[in-house]
Amino acid sequence: MLTSKLCHLLSPLLLVGGTIAGTINAANNAPDNAPVVHLRNGSFYGNYNPAYNQDIFFSMPYAQPPLKDLRFDVPQSLNATWIGYRNATQIGDSCLGYTGSPRKLASSEDCLTMTVVRPAGNFSEPLPVALWIHGGGWNYGSSAEGLFNGSFLVDRSVQMGTPVIVASFNYRLAGWGWLWSPEVVEKGLTNVGLRDQRLAMHWIKENIASFGGDASRVTIFGESAGSFSVGKHLLAYGGRDDSLFSGAIGQSGAPTGIGPWEVSHERLSLATYNLTQTVCPNATAKLDCLRKADLETLDKAMEASMALPGPSVVYGPVIDGDILTMKPAEQMRQGKIVNVPFILGSNTDEASYYTPTAINTELELLDAITTRFGCNTSQALRIMDHYAFSDPENAVQGVKNFQLNSTTGLLYKRANSIGSDLIFKASTHLTAQLWSKQGRDNIYIYNANTTLSKGPVYYGSAHGYELAYTFYNLNGTGWEGNEAPFSGGNPFDDRPQPYFELADVMSGMWIGFINTRKPHYANQSVIEWPAYTVERPTIMNFDAQPTYLNTGLSQESRVSGMKLMISLGLWEY
Incomplete structure (x- = not known):
């Protein structure tokens, strides 16, 4: 069986779009018998898991760390390359989230990473890919949570004779990923958590072939806020198909939204206001001030900003006229939604x-x-x-x-x-x-x-x-x-x-769908x-x-x- 660390699910790797602007230190050689992968920006070595005969590459960055001037900014593609091999054998930090309880996983702002689990060995053709988006109300959660362990699904797919690759990633949560104010809107910094997810999909499209995956057969799937996020990507940019995925699975969260729990501009504005007034009460340039604030102060203020009356979600996606352009139900009535096979349901x-x-x-x-x-x-x-x-x-x-x-x-x-x-x-x-x-x-x-x-x-x-x-x-x-x-x-x-x-x-039908776009499997x-x-x-x-x-x-x-x-x-x- 997997160790406790290996029982956690995926994180990201290299870069998408953008220019090569720097170099990163890396080891000259990978350890003996370690699985390796050669990507656009450089190479990684990961873990071989003999219990499941799988290669696992943990916590590979898919974006530049959103630190300093990039805090609260839209995600930036990696702009550095390296010679040699970087280590992808350890689970990295999760993104900062808030549940009202002490964090169980190491967390920081440097969290935009991808994990890939693949069957070991060589296959005659590229494998279909399942890309997981974790839930947590857009305010907590992590791809490293053990219940999202991709190894079990990969193992099941191999047993069925229809192997798949499973990948997952972290994205910014709470106010780190969703602020709303006139300054935020003016600077185009809305829905950056959703844009993190989008960049992760671009990273998969550009890099998954190096893992033996088929970029033309990617299924995005998620549960709860992850499922609602799947719906947002079906609707993104007016339903524009960027060929980032060819199938979708939504578990407990539909594109039309959360009804009376839907994120509102009013609550999002109030939470943002409370955050900035706590940390930067006298600043004129609020965003610049928040970017310069020390992490401990900002972290505490972020958690406090969520204490709003009412049941609806505080931080999360809202219509911004850019990545989300109109009311979901009305957009669907107009047929402006990516047309891919879709499994959708609830408990x-x-x-x-x-x-x-x-x-x-x-x-x-x-x-x-x-x-x-x-x-x-x-x-x-x-x-x-x-x-x-x-x-x-x-x-x-x-x-x-x-x-x-x-x-x-x-x-x-x-x-x-x-x-x-x-x-x-x-x-x-x-x-x-x-x-x-x-x-x-x-x-x-x-x-x-x-x-x-x-x-x-x-x-x-x-x-x-x-x-x-x-x-x-x-x-x-x-x-x-x-x-x-x-x-x-x-x-x-x-x-x-x-x-x-x-x-x-259930796992068989999910795997069948990931392979063929039909919820069916042999026998x-x-x-x-x-x-x-x-x-x-x-x-x-x-x-x-x-x-x-x-x-x-x-x-x-x-x-x-x-x-x-x-x-x-x-x-x-």
Whole structure:
């Protein structure tokens, strides 16, 4: 098995575009038997992992470090070359993020790196590539988190006889990647975290062939904010196709956005104002002052700037008239979105650990919908009318209303269903409808009933729970900890065979899609997954029960409730 360090996922390497302006020191020779790669700017040596027969290249820079005058700037392509070999055997720093808890991974501003995991050996043709974008609300997270370990997915692909390369990268988070002020807009420094992601894709396009990858077969995939980011790149520059990817997978986050949790210019402006007033209250040139501020002061002020009232995300992508040009739903209605095969879906009980417990009355439910999920009172009351307590669809998988108590909340399931639809499922439905109405037959919609062996039963299949299945992470690497979504260890502990079969199916379909742009693999044990169309709105329901695999075709749940939410204009920001 991988060591704890090798069980972390990817980072970046060299450079994209730009001129060669300097030199970097490097070793004259690579260690004996170390895998090496020769890129545009120079060469790297990495690790060979005999347990999986893989080559892993950690934390290769894909951009210049965003330090000093480049702090808060758009990412700059590498402009240096070297002779010899640079070391890519250690995980580098993650980008600075904020969860309210002490950081578990080494973090710094010098974090714009890429990791590549490839099967060892020579192959007769270039391999397809899966490029992972991590989540974390654009405010925390890292490609180095163990639950995103690309080795398991690569190993599964080799077992299937359809090998792939998996790469992932870090991008700037919170205010490091998303500020908004008149000065920021005037200088074209909006959405720099999203631009980091874009530059990483350019780096893959220019360099992945040196790893044995096929630059014409790159699938971008992500979960949560990573999935919403996938949607932003489908919409970027008015839906312009820059041939950076030929397929996309979105897990719990649709291009049409987060509804009432969407990042707003107002909240982003306020957070930026609070940050600058704390660090540079008297400065005229605020950005210059922030760039000169010491890291410790700025880091503390950045975390404090996120303490805004309300449930929506503070820092993240917003329309800026450049990389993001218009409202997502309206842009999709105009067909201005990159046309590539697209897997998109969510989990049955997405809002489980966002939903307050002890909701026992209609008034408490109303309060939760307004204060936790971001609706106004009028919207909340109309939504409540469509989500009746007695409706069997308002259920957490395997949990009945009579099993709930006043501590969990007699209305917990109902609140969870409303929150799941508001933040994740209604936007998936809207995206599927708008995509199909453009005459496209290449979007595949799913629901995942991917429960874990750890955590409260009433969580059901919560946000992020599918990751253990899609990454084929059967030994629970990275799932240690007691904060949601982690529940204290391997999510497959003491699980009967059908849950492992579900991991086979989900990872197999993901790998099949990465290879062929169809969610299919040889000798699969479940029915074929058809594209979603307005005329045939069929989805794949991924599910396992203790005694049998229960995966098959289905219809969307709670469609009338989601249509109501959409009619309320929650995705017309």
